[in-house]
Amino acid sequence: MVQHIGIDLGTSTIKISYGDEKYLIPSLIGEPNPGWGGGVGDKSLENNMILIDGSEKWYVGELARLQSEVRRSLASDGQMKSAEETFIAIKAALGLIINEEDEEIVIATGVPVATSIEVMKNLSKMLKGTLEINIENDATKEKKNISINIKKTLVMPEPYGTYYSVLKEKGADEAVDTVLIDIGHGSTDILTMYQGRPMRTASGSLREAIDTLTNRMAKALQEKTGAIIKPFDLMMVVKKQRDTVMIGGQTYSIEDLKGHYTKQISKVIIDEVLRLISSLPPDAFIEYYIICGGGAYTLGNAIKDAIIEGKLVSSPENVIIPEDPVLSNAKGFEMISMSQ
Ligand SMILES: Nc1ncnc2c1ncn2[C@@H]1O[C@H](COP(=O)(O)OP(=O)(O)O)[C@@H](O)[C@H]1O
Ligand SMILES: [Mg+2]
Structure with a gap:
């Protein structure tokens, strides 16, 4: 039986x-730092992945973090570098989810969206044919060697997954013109389907x-507190x-601050959407606006309101935030792989 896998390579x-299995892995690879393993913490393979590639070893995902x-992040400036x-991280991920030998x-x-065509082509070339995958669990030192046979890999712009899954769920099988706004960690991607x-x-x-x-x-x-604050630490707050x-032991309200910047960033995103759709041919009619990515939790409503207020849609129901905006791309890609 052929296995179908959907992967969304986000900036963070x-x-x-993969069926009922869903994984979220930080988009990071790093150099091994032996001697720190063996704690009493999480011993799951997902959070302790080492990829062994010939004489090289890489920490992947949470372990690298x-x-x-x-350590290096796989994406910068909103594109896969x-x-x-990226191949290293995907190999580790495949090693994590596949348990049977010689699976197809x-x-x-x-x-x-900003990823170069060159990188996309290379990635689909690498992800083809027989792959020998060797991974190790840093916490338990268990090794897993597996050989898989990749029949086909499709590499597409990220928000396309959400387009596919949302339209399929709606039962709309005809190609309806749609704008997807995928608000990620390091970039917001806008994909217009015409x-x-x-439509590039x-x-x-x-x-x-x-x-x-x-x-x-x-x-x-x-500025307010004089303390050094790392943006990364605020990600959990968001x-x-x-x-x-x-x-420093004191509690500060961030409601106004967050509200202020949320509004500003939403405006920038909406302006860019307007600029991009102005290049559409006059016969285009955008039926749906779909807002996805983890940023939809924070900025989704502000952007939705702006789209409705700007009368970009005929009815407010046509601005959609999927139920799980973080996983909607990966789920859509899994469905696409099944349709192959
Ligand atoms: N449930 C949530 N509520 C609020 N913010 C979230 C939630 N899940 C993820 N985020 C945040 O949304 C941002 C974008 O996440 P994601 O779409 O996964 O980014 P990317 O695809 O660029 O890796 C991240 O900063 C993440 O912390
Ligand atoms: Mg994303």
């Missing part, structure tokens, strides 16, 4: 959808995303949808 997190001194490094696999994967195809001139990517919010909040809080932060 790789999402994997927590233990590697030298290199096919080779079809993969559909999405990359940020007559069932991605009306699609694009912008740097304003959730890390813009955490960077600006960190700066403002730093994720947990907190309205206060604790700095």
Whole structure:
């Protein structure tokens, strides 16, 4: 039986959808930092992955985030930097989810919209044929060697997964013109689907995303308190949808600050959407606006309101935020791989 896997390569997190199994893996690889393993913490393979590639070893995902001194994020400036490094992370992810020897696999994967065609092509070339995967669990030292046979890999722009899953769920099988706004951590991707195809001139990517919010909040809080605040630490505050932060033992309200920057960033995103769709041919009619990515939790409603107020849609119901905006791309890619 052929296995179907959906992978969404985000700027901060790789999402994997494989039947009932869903994984969120930080988009990081790092150099091994031996001697720090063996604690009493989480011993799951997911959080302790080492990929062994010939004489080289890489920490992948959460292990790289927590233990590697030298680590690299797979994406920067809203695009996947290199096919080779992305390949390392995907191999580890496949080693994590596949348990049977010689399994046949079809993969559909999405990359940020700004990723070069070159990187996309290389990635689909690498992810083909027989792969020998060797991984190790850093906590238990258990090794897993597996050989898989990849029949086909499709590499597409990230938000296409959500387009597919949302339209399928709606039962709309005809290609309806749709604008997807995927608010990630390091970039916001805008994908315009016109007559069932991605339209390059009306699609694009912008740097304003959730890390813009955490960077600006960190700066403002730093000025206010004099303490050094790392934007990264504020990511959890955003994720947990907190309205206060604790700095130096004191609690500060961030409600106004967050509200202020949320509004500003939403405006920038909407302006870019308007600019991009102005290049559409006059016969285009955008039926749906779909807002996805983890940023939809924070910025989704502000952007939705702006789209409705700007009368970009005929009815408010046509602005959609999927039920699980973080996993909607990966789920869609899994469905696409099944359709192959
Ligand atoms: N449930 C949630 N509530 C609020 N924010 C979230 C939630 N899940 C993820 N986020 C935040 O949304 C941002 C974008 O996440 P994601 O779409 O996974 O980014 P990317 O695809 O660029 O890796 C991240 O900063 C993340 O912390
Ligand atoms: Mg994303």
